[in-house]
Amino acid sequence: MPITTTSSTSYGDAAYRELRRVVHQIKGEDPLRQVTLVVPSERVGVASRRALARGGEGHPAGIAALAVLTLRRVAEILAADELLATGRRPLTGPALASAVRDVLREEPGRFAPVADHIGTVRALAEAHRALRLVHENATNQLAEPDEPVAADTVRVHRAVQQRLATTTYDEAALLREAASSVSRHLFGPLVLFLPQDLDAPEIDLLRALADRHELHLVLGLTGNVRADAGPRRCARELQAAVPELSCPEATASTVLHASDPDDEVRAVVRRVVTALRTRPGHRIAVLHGSTDPYARLLHEHFRKADITFFGRGVRPAVESAYGATVLRLLALTEGDLRRRDVLAMVAGGPVHAAGRPAPSSAWERVSRDARVVAGDDWGRLLGFAQQQREDAATERAESEPREWLAERRERTASTADALLEFIAVLRSAFDAIDAAQTWHEIVEAARRLLAGVLASDEGLHPEDSSAARKIASTLDAAAGMSGRPSRRALRELLELELDVVLDRVGTIGVGVHVGPVTEGIGDDVDEVFLVGAAEGLLPARTADDPLLPDRVRERTAGALPTISERSARQHRHVLAALAAAPPGCRTMSFPRGDLRRGGERQPSRWLLASLRTISGRPDLQPSRWREIEKHLEASTSYTGSVTTTPEPAHAQEWRQRAAVEGSLGEDDAALRRARALRRGRSGPDFTEYDGDLAGEDLPVPTEVDGLSPTALEDWARCPHAYFLRRLLGVAPVEEPDEIVQISALERGNVLHAVWERLVTDALCEGWAPSAGQAWPELARERLALLAEDEFVKARARGVTGFPLLWEQDRRVLLRDLEAWLVKDDERRARLDEAVPVGAEHAFGREGSPAVRLDLGDGRTLRLQGRVDRVDRRRGGGLVVTDYKTGKTDLYRGKLTPEEPTDHGQRLQLPVYALAAREAFGRADTPVRAEYWFTSLRGGFEQVGFDVTDAVLENTRQVLRTIVDGIGRGWFLARPPNDPGNRAYGCPWCDVDGLGTAALAQVWPTKSAEARDVRLLFYGEVEDS
Secondary structure (H helix, E strand, O other), X not given: OOOEEEEEEOOOHHHHHHHHHHHHHHHOOOOOOOEEEXXXXXXXXXXXXXXXXXXXXXXXXXXXXXXXXXXXXXXHHHHHHHHHHOOOEEOOHHHHHXXXXXXXXXXXXXXXXXXXXXXXXXXXXXXXXXXHOOOHHHXXXXXXXXXXXXXXXXXXXXXXXXXXXXXXXXXXXXXXXXXXXXXXXXXXXXXXXXXXXXXXXXXXXXXXXXHHOOEEEEEXXXXXXXXXXXXXXHHHHOOOOOOOOOOOOOOOOEEEEEOOHHHHHHHHHHHHHHHOOOOOHHHEEEEEOOHHHHHHHHHHHHHHOOOOEEEEOOOEHHHOHHHHHHHHHHOHHHHOOOHHHHHHHHHHOOEEEOOEEOOHHHHHHHHHHOOOOOHHHHHHHHHHHHHHHHHHHHHHOOOOOOHHHHHHHHHHHHHHHHHHHHHHHHHHHHHHHHHOOOHHHHHHHHHHHHHHHEOOOOOOOHHHHHHHHHHHHHXXXXXXXXXXXXXXHHHHHHHHHHOOEOOEEOOOOOOEEEEEHHHHOOOOOOEEEEEOOEOEEOOEOOOOOOOOOHHHHHHHOOOOOOHHHHHHHHHHHHHHHHHOOOHHHEEEEEEOEOOOOOOEOOEOHHXXXXXXXXXXXXXXXXXXXXXXXXXXXXXXXXHHHHHHOXXXXXXXXXXXXXXXXXXXOOOOHHHHHHHHHHHHHHOOOOOOOOOEOOOOOOOOHHHXXXXXXXXXXXXXXXXXXXXXXXXOOOOOOOOHHHOOEOOHHHHHHHHHHHHHHHHHHHHHHOOOOOOOOOOOHHHHHHHHHHHHHHHHHHHHHOOOEOHHHHHHHHHHHHHHHHHHHHXXXXXXXXXXXXXXXXXXXXXXXOOOOOEEEEOOOOOEEEEOEEEEEEEEOOOOOEEEEEEEOOOOOOOOOOOOOOOOOOOOOOOHHHHHHHHHHXXXXXXXXXXXXXXXXXXXXXOOOEEEEEOOHHHHHHHHHHHHHHHHHHHOOXXXXXXXXXXXXXXXXXHHHOOOOOOOHHHHHHHHHHHOOOHHHHHHHHOOOOOO
């Protein structure tokens, strides 16, 4: 007749002492007698082997004839082969999800409104797993009519089970089959070590084993009756008496508080660094009550401190680069291949194209320049590539071609071709997936997609490799599913399966144990740290289950635990974790607040016993913990801790501490440059950190071919912006999908193109108006055709924004164009019956000579640009016109013959006048230059002046100052709100969006070093 014995023990070292006693008692005089040790986890199994091999308390070192198994492994030994022989296979997540979907599709019941939601499938699958672990009579208690949702959940559960029963088996089926098959294998005496909360199939298996084997229970107790309910219930179900154990609840000997979880973890890691000087890593445990945010923080800081640790992984496969990329890939067409989604997928994972890593940055640039947003916009890449090749050919046709620029344009075209080919591969693969009629077909199409887009398993990061294997196994399982497939169902299936942590970190028993407090069961260490002991974190806030709420769980007599019972279990884990270390080596910590969410935190209710013991105040309440703060350890702040701790955790903290103390020497280049930057930026002197690049090798404007007046205007508006934009090539990024409405710049480009083509056609075809004549009716017809053509081009470029707004803008543009003909007749009549002679006249471009402007000091500027319009007056004089499509506010009253350039900010008119003279007149030809605001919004006003010798001399003086400033490397940031700079808001000076107040504060003193520059900016030298 088999016997059952029970012994009670506290956790930690006492539990392993009792284990050694029981095992050696069973073996007696025969050390080779077979004993099977049943443990709650593999981690406890490793610790048990070590404890038994270590010996002690009169027992010799070493152990033989010992099998260490989990209860699931026992069940596999007994029943797995039998179940496989009947044709049943282990139940997979895809098979379960498919069964739930089929049931919901055939008879959704109360779940009809949400039957298609992935959350519904996930919740019902979890409910099914939970209900499989309780007896049928307990399940019947849930299916009462007074709880319709719970009853419908049970209905779905039973329907799912009926579908799966003959083809698959789950853990519950394995355990139940094992309970009826215990005669197939003899394990010898069984020792059940530290059993916890066992479910009904596990209890049934243990009962069956106890009927044929000696069973010895080593029951772990904490001293708290409510917390110990699980182990006591296990003994009661096995009809074993529980010897009472007189042991107090374990409490912390040290309580630490910190400003927030980040600082709390840093403080604990520092203490671990200190402990490692006297203890091996496997004798230290750091446990957390709440995974978020502690699991990631602990792993991050242990790695930074280069401390070996092991424990549960913290990142589910869905958060790995590979897993996230697969899900993003399958979701692309839901957004019609949005550019932003495609590039996020490419940049976020191991995406390959044509056998090589996809060039995500280059693809981002070309798709942005091609104005791709989504859908058919990808076709713009074809025209974009063609235009780049044409531009390359045009560059090579120049008299002095820039080969580097031509080659860059050809590379850009090739990049656009490659991206367009990649999009074609995606579309073809998605078409195959959408055309699939069976799960086998959709899985095969998905495999081809992943093989064609993602890198192979070789060379992947271990985390990504695990995700790839999980995806492959999920697809294998899905291939045999029934029902009609869809890409959405496939993606949701993968999402369900990937939302689990795949791997552990490190090797069990090697290094510090880092994990959730549930893993405190079975630990035997010299020092334990329990972090996150604050209300809301320990115990964590738990929401009631909407399918199986507490009020129906109470009917199952503990088979389905309620929130209160789950909380009691977690309390047991906390007490067991503390008991894992000796009384003086237990630390609990809590954050005073949370910088992520804001607000203050109070100590956990489970920390209260420790606080009362440490302070000697048995009446202490958690909300009044600050009254005993002198008995606690504090991390006041990150800075305070780094500067006072005797043991910084890693190199960065050592450097920070040395920097604060001033002992980090000037031989540290990074620190030296940082200090110099701070001194330079905050001091009154103009330094290299403000834009003083004197002595550097910079392009000299007078030695550059083809400098535009617009570029020189940029320096006058903001020297720093000129440096970033013109010399470094840095510019704000405009995302195509953020274009809501056509911009003012593109609006002007469309109008300029129409006017250029109209005037050019009129001149070439001979129907341009003569002196005193109006535009013919043909002009109005041609204008409408040209406008429509340019509108089509603008839409093709992707610059018109939302269709509804574009229709409004289109009507406004047509109205301005029609008014332009009438206003141009009136303007030409006012200007001595002027007639057009040129449109978009290029100088310094397309083989035409540059305008050479003598600066009057021996230097010459060679300028390039385009003149929008040139007309000839009756007396032979010329009119130069630069079209503007905005308002006149920034021009009216600022441009006069005495100040023709607005302090260097408007250089186009004088330069264009010189270009018109060279092309259409002589050096003494009179020229009038005007900005013409060609819109009803701008009132068709003209702002300009006659270009006299005095105007040109003033322009030369301005240009000399600008050229001198650029030549000597003067690139100070001029704040947009500078009184002399009202016309310009500089995005280069506020790149972080924090404002330009600091620039405005230092501008008066730093700019005072260049009196001639201040004279240009203000017209007079102001005192700083």
